[in-house]
Every structure is written in structure tokens, then in C-alpha cells.
Amino acid sequence: MADGSKEDFLRLIKRVGAFLTVKISNLWRHLDSRSVGAIAGLAFAVLFTWRLLRTPRGQQRRQPKRPGPPASTSNSGNIASSDDVSNPAEDSKTQDVIDEFFQPVKLTLSEIVRQRLSEGRKVTCRLLGVILEESSPEELQKQVTVRSSVLEVLLEITKFCDVYLMEQVLDDESEKKVILALEEAGIFTSGGLVKDKVLFCSTENGRSSFVRQLEPDWHIDSNPEIVHQLSRFIRYQLHISPVKNERTASNVFTATSLEQFFGCV
Structure with missing residues (x-):
């Protein structure tokens, strides 16, 4: 898996974790045994995939530092990496996916x-x-x-x-x-x-x-x-x-x- 795809997947994992606790607590009473088993299976699969994709820090390759325009002394302390910036569009899309998956089970x-x-x-x-x-x-x-x-x-x-x-x-x-x-x-x-x-x-x-x-x-x-x-x-x-x-x-x-x-x- 390419580094970019791996980073996107890990970022998705983090967002899923942020919403998971709230959704489970609100919808647990609506779930039957089959739904609980499905969620448990999903959680196990996500955790297993995440562990496979995670690379030890010591083995991470250092990327060559690209030259960039000099930062002014007035705002150099306020520059954040792109990984730390939240993307509202991605957050909204992730929320929609999670909401759809955790819809209350409609019983007959x-x-x-x-x-x-x-x-x-x-x-x-x-x-x-x-x-x-x-x-x-x-x-x-x-x-x-x-x-x-x-x-x-x-x-x-x-x-x-x-x-x-x-x-x-x-x-x-x-x-x-x-x-x-x-x-x-x-x-x-x-x-x-x-x-x-x-x-x-x-x-x-x-x-x-x-x-x-x-x-x-x-x-x-x-x-x-x-x-x-x-x-x-x-x-x-x-x-x-x-x-x-x-x-x-x-x-x-x-x-x-x-x-x-x-x-x-």
C-alpha cells in the first residue's frame, strides 16, 4: 500500500474511533445479537488491519527535506503540518459513512x-x-x-x-x-x-x-x-x-x- 493511501486509511481510523463511542452508547439498546456480532467483527477487522499497516517509528524512512520559502519570524511558530489540519469535507464524509453504518436496526x-x-x-x-x-x-x-x-x-x-x-x-x-x-x-x-x-x-x-x-x-x-x-x-x-x-x-x-x-x- 502506498504511503499516501496508508496515511489516508490511518486518518480514517482515527475519525472512526472518535465517533464510535458515541454511536455505540446511543444505539446499543436497539441492537440485537446479530448486529452486536457484526460490529464486533468490524472492530476486530479494523484493529487487525491497522496493526498490519502500522510501521515502527524506527523503521520509517526519513524523507529528504525540501527547500521552501523562508518563514517570517512573526508567524514561524504558528505553521502546522498538513497532517494536523482537519479537513471539514473529509470529516463530513466520514460522519455520513459512520451514520449510515450505525443506523438503528429496524425490527419487524x-x-x-x-x-x-x-x-x-x-x-x-x-x-x-x-x-x-x-x-x-x-x-x-x-x-x-x-x-x-x-x-x-x-x-x-x-x-x-x-x-x-x-x-x-x-x-x-x-x-x-x-x-x-x-x-x-x-x-x-x-x-x-x-x-x-x-x-x-x-x-x-x-x-x-x-x-x-x-x-x-x-x-x-x-x-x-x-x-x-x-x-x-x-x-x-x-x-x-x-x-x-x-x-x-x-x-x-x-x-x-x-x-x-x-x-x-
Whole structure:
């Protein structure tokens, strides 16, 4: 490698080192194991190449000193070598290359769901305020509306989790309306959720009893009292609330919606 190319490469190494620490600290939390391995491999390759290219100072050839115009005594102490002068254009180009390489890894929705649920395999979830627009059993007697924004996330969860939906209802007619609304929304078409896994009860405590019997890895609910009661028995819980509250326990997470918890809004 020519001396000029070697100097350019070493100069690039120095600039990469200057930006590397900041980029790693900002983006580390977005990287999965494959990305970490790729960065480690890159760092090893750069270090190995740098060591090969580095020439011991004792073996460096002295370049003949070229005569130049005499420097005035007033500014002779301020003259710097070209190697010490930063080139803004090169700095900008190097920054662009590094920024492009260290772009945050964009995960698929499937990967996000698996990551956020910590590979949980069984999930229980109430309907009111989470899957449905309605927020009370009384409203279900009049109409049932499935939230369109939650469908993609819910269907993704059903692909690798055993999902049970449950709700308190006041009559059999409400049950039929709920099942019909879920069916029309396409929730049963993916094969991950069947009608037999939509459970109904007459009281809030009945829903709590369902959850304890099923022993899920995750329970999703919009009632803070139910969440509090189950916090001692369920591994993880997600409390859905229009106003994001502080976490009441280390195993209880909060979000304004199910899709917001998975970063879909």
C-alpha cells in the first residue's frame, strides 16, 4: 500500500474511533445479537488491519527535506503540518459513512412482539378498553366496536402465543354481539384464536379467577384493581390506561394502548 493511501486509511481510523463511542452508547439498546456480532467483527477487522499497516517509528524512512520559502519570524511558530489540519469535507464524509453504518436496526412487528413479551407463550387479555372501543358492560348491550388500530398487533400475538380474550357481560345477547364483532373483524381467520378462547363472566372477580386458573405469562387489563390483585400471581402484566400511570410493581408495565406498547403508534 502506498504511503499516501496508508496515511489516508490511518486518518480514517482515527475519525472512526472518535465517533464510535458515541454511536455505540446511543444505539446499543436497539441492537440485537446479530448486529452486536457484526460490529464486533468490524472492530476486530479494523484493529487487525491497522496493526498490519502500522510501521515502527524506527523503521520509517526519513524523507529528504525540501527547500521552501523562508518563514517570517512573526508567524514561524504558528505553521502546522498538513497532517494536523482537519479537513471539514473529509470529516463530513466520514460522519455520513459512520451514520449510515450505525443506523438503528429496524425490527419487524413479529420481532418486536416477541421481544416485548419476553418470549411469553400464553397471554390473557380483557376486551373492554383494550380490544374494544367500549369501556363498560352496559355499552356492550347497545353496540360492540373492535378497535381497528389494535388488530395487527393482536393477530401477531396470536401467531406464537396461546391467547385468551375475556370480558364481563350482563346478558347472553351481549356475548353474541361480541363474538360477531370479533368474527367480522377477522380475528378468528388467522387460526391463532378460536371462539372457544373468548371467555365471558358476570363479574370483575370472575375475570380475575379466569386469569389465575389459566396462569398466563402475561395478562393485559384496563382495570387497575384487577392488575393490582393479580400482580402477586402473574409473571407480567400490562395495564392499559388513557393516562399513563407510574408502575405499581416491577412486573407491571403501563401503556395508553396495546399498539402503543409495541411501538405501532
